[in-house]
Amino acid sequence: MPTLQPITSRRAIQEYHRFRHAIYSTSGQRGFLSSAVGIDVDEFDRNALHFGWYEGGRLVGCVRLIDPVKGPFALHCFKDLPGPVGLDLGHALLREARDRGYRVCEVGRLCLAPDHRSPAQVRSFVLAIIAAAHRHGRDHCLFSCDRPHAAFWRRMGFRQVPGLEAYANPRASRPTCLMQGHYHQLLALHRTELQRLGLAQLLRPAA
Structure with a gap:
């Protein structure tokens, strides 16, 4: 089974940005690409944790966890919210979570290689x-998805x-x-499955 690892080396980061571009450029998400030159980098990358899903040394998936930034769009997904009302709602959700003491992130740039997209792999x-x-200290997340994919995310507990x-x-x-x-x-919802998959060791130690 692949393992999810933080991406820190310069070489791995470059591979990761090329992988993101390759996946997005052949999907319905190509409109989100920042460039057409084979590498996907945007202004939110510097404020994110980047992870690669590796199998036998091969990058087969990736994701980034964006911490909110200062400015009109605290998260990348807020850029596409519908008008001032939608943007106000997004920022209200962010404030509410922070007021409760939660550290919030946006889950974004989820990419999987075509041969790793079975329901079980996803x-x-x-x-x-x-x-x-959770291991890296995040408590709450916001993210956008295609409307047809919302049912999957609801089944996962979102x-x-x-x-x-x-x-x-x-x-x-x-x-x-x-x-x-x-x-x-x-x-809490997935603890048994996390243990079965050997992911329990990634959880944050209890305070």
């Missing part, structure tokens, strides 16, 4: 992300944000949905 990938996010269940997104090929999840709840 589920294992998401569980590895949940474990890694929730759709009321009022942002299906909004037009000029960069996406289908309507977009804003999702959120709380890692402590997700861990």
